Amino acid sequence: MSKKWIVLGLIVASQAYGGNVNLEKEYAGKLNESVITTERYDETPVIEIAKNATVITSEDIEKRGYTSVEDALNMVPGLFYADGNYSMRGQVPKLADKTLVVLVDGVPQNGMDNRKYDFDTIPIEQITKIEVLPSGGAIMYGGNATAGVINIVTKDNLDAQYWGEFGTEFGSFQHKKLNVNAGTKITKKLTASVDYSINNKHGYRNDEKNDLDFLQVATDYKLEDGKVGFKYNFNKRVGDERIGALSKEEYEENRKMNKNPGREGKDKQNKYILTFDKKLNNSLEASAVVEYRDRNYKYKYPEETSISKNKKTITPAYTKRNKDTDSLYTNVQLKYSYGDNSSFIFGGDYSKAKVKEKSYTYDKKDKTVYLGSDSHIDFKSIGGYALNKISYDSFIFTQGIRVEKNEFDEDVESLAKKKMGLVKPLRKEYSHTKYSPTNTDVELTANYLLDDEKSVFLSYERVKRSPSLTEYSSWDKAESPDRKAQTMNTIELGTKALVANTYLAGSIFYIHGDKEIMYDPRNGAMSGESFYNLDGKTERTGVEFSSEQYFGSLTLREEFTYMHNKIKDGPYSGNKIPGVPTFMCGLGVTYEIVPNMFANIDTIYHGKAYAANDFKNEFDKAQSYTIINLSLRYSLKNGLSVYGGMKNIFGKKYCDYTYVNVSKGVSEIKYSPAPERTYYVGMEYKF
Secondary structure, eight states: OOOHHHHHHHHHHHHHHHHTTTTOHHHHHHGGGEETTSSSSEEEEGGGOSSSEEEHHHHHHHHHOOHHHHHHHTTTTTTEETTTEEEEEEEOOOOOHHHHHEEEEEEOSSSOOOOOOOGGGGGGGEEEEEEEEEEHHHHHHHGGGGGEEEEEEEEOOOOEEEEEEEEEEEEEEETEEEEEEEEEEESSSSSEEEEEEEEEEOSSSTTTTHHHHHHHEEEEEEEETTTEEEEEEEEEEOOOOOOOOOOOHHHHHHHTTTTTTTTTEEEEEEEEEEEEEEOSSEEEEEEEEEEEEEEEEEEEEEEEEEOOOOOOEESSSSEEEEEEEEEEEEEEEEEEEEETTTTEEEEEEEEEEEEEEEEEEEEEETTEEEEEEEEEEEEEEEEEEEEEEEETTTEEEEEEEEEEEEEEEEEEEEEEEEEETTTEEEEEEEEEEEEOEEEEEEEEEEEEEEEEEHHHHEEEEEEEOOOOOHHHTTTTTTTTTSSOOOOEEEEEEEEEEEETTTTEEEEEEEEEEEEEEOOOOOOTTTTTTTTEEEESEEEEEEEEEEEEEETTTTEEEEEEEEEEEEEEEEEEOOOOTTTTOOOEEEEEEEEEEEEEEEEEEEEEEEOBBOOOTTOOOSSSOBOOOOEEEEEEEEEOOOSSSEEEEEHHHHHOOOEEEEEEEEEEEEOOOOOOOOOOSSEEEEEEEOO
């Protein structure tokens, strides 16, 4: 019998055992008190949210032994991980960071230059809860929230005199992590804190390495019915996070192979964040945030690289690349409460960014590096939104609208050859493009509270999304001569209920897409022209379900996602949307062995899917896989905790990302292997 089925059998057996345990309704009732704070105002109970929301609390994180945000998100319905990105509700892999907004305390973390968000820069030790809102948030955050929002809420220590935390962790691939946090109340109203962490490891692939440094200094001043806050945040990542995928032969020979060892990337970022929240009177509240960010990203390959298989020397497409981004984000809004649980929010936001990027390539003939392209992009966005909530008897209705105008202005100079400090003309090409779309988003929801512990909801959302900066500058003009905004319409019907010792949440949804922005490196990977509007409409019909049962010291969890997706017309009419599995599910068990000692098992199944850009559906689907993770954590009364665990305990060999590559007219599948069994141990001390 397969090992994974043995584990599933144990889970079922534990559920049968748990049924004999006395119910603790007070404990089970905590889920009904979970809240969502994506509006940066008063917290709203989950039962009143007309979305299939998931909330993961700090208590959940500790009991389940999660050591990163990625771990905590693995059991969220509709969400899956592919090649460093999370995809929600069937968004094509590699586009997830452009359709899913990640917030920290309500402030967007997605860079305007669309470097992907990095969960490693958010120490999980400082998280109060993680809120996942699928198909929601576009009214406040625009088209980048087409698929939804993940809001990470950090700890608020305004009422503590002093606090602190120290932790360290070691694991497979020479993983070493250290985090330190300390804070104090300077006066009755003023607090200050410092967070520092390092997170270093050699990756699964040969010569893969990532070193992360994080520093944050924060201060908060408590106002009467409000506060003002300031944060300075610095993070730096050095390593090779873009190791190339493998051919079938390479994958079968050595799935740890790295064909281009020595590639080094450096990503440095400084963020300055000022926040303001204030209750002006009994009916009116104000909120504002200003963030300035500067970011420098660069990488370089060694000029010549040898592949261990045949000792052949190759030259990568890019030898060097430098990218500098300066960006500003502001958001101001007012909330007016005009009745019992009824309110009107009016707000606006303004964003701008300047991106300068230089890429260099290599001349094999005279062995020189020359400037391949030099681009400058100016981006501006201004948006206004209104969100109204009306409560009547047991009904809650919301209506939202957002109007947003984006402006792109790009200058590109390409192929100016440099040698010996002089410019040697090879061929110069200049281009200048401008693009100024205006998008309108709409949201309507209705929520009916059957009682204090049960509700049903219906929601409709229409979101338009223009190409992002990365998509704009890497557009496939041959496939789509004109850049256009995509339109996504989502209808969702769902319910939430707490019945005895069981919490249930689920929904069915239908998503209709038009001119959907897609990513396909099949023909444009080397030129960078990989994004385009799909000539046709898409549809996704899905079912999401999650449940938790509480039996004293035992908690059981289940999640299930089914999605039928297809391209309705155009050149790929009738085909499946690539990269999206039909089935995903998960089973979890958390058991308190003795007081404050928790064991946790998560079993995660990911179904078959076509390669991420196989729009023709011409290759076989990538194989399904089941991963089982185990953790153990023991917390002493003096604030010390020790923990450890194994991920992928049965060493399953699988790929979390595959795509189609074309070379010399021949198409083949490329494989991005995921790690096999890994281990970790750690300790944490809080005071």
